[in-house]
Amino acid sequence: MRAIVDTNVPIVANACSPQASPACVVECVRRLNALQTEGILVVDDGWHILKEYMARLRSEGQPGVGDAFLKWVLTNVTNPRYCETVHISPRDADGEGYMEYPDTEELAAFDSSDRKFVAVALAHPARPPILNAVDTDWWRFREALERHGVQIDFLCMDAMSPTRH
Secondary structure, three states, rough: OOOEEOOHHHHHHHHOOOOOOHHHHHHHHHHHHHHHHEEEEEOOOHHHHHHHHHOOOOOOOOHHHHHHHHHHHHOOOOOOOOEEEEOOOEEEOOOOEEEEOOOHHHHHHOOHHHHHHHHHHHHHOOOOOOOOOOOOHHHHHHHHHHHHHEEEEEEOOOHHHHHHH
């Protein structure tokens, strides 16, 4: 199984996301552990995803499962048994627009900080799914993303309720 992991998944696995149910935390932990033992993480070769992980995954106090995931990624990013990298091309200086991201009106309002994950999914020949835990933007744009060949694996459907977005 290949997958791209949105940063909210290891954040939830760290139990640092108040909107995540206990079942959601357990599922994020389970999926991160499965990816590390049985799967392949897909990231970009310019470290756009890794830089976001490093900026957002340093828990206060005792390190959590998400922090351990970050350490695993940094240890294995060049090991093809565990990680694959693809090239994505920044479109502009802010680094949140990518040539691989669909230039379409229906996705113009999609969160610019999450576009790197979409670009990686579309740049990889296998089009791996993006794992999402609690970010409702993925849910709101799921149909448009799917029309462009992007698969999203929603780990915490309880967080996607209409009252949350």
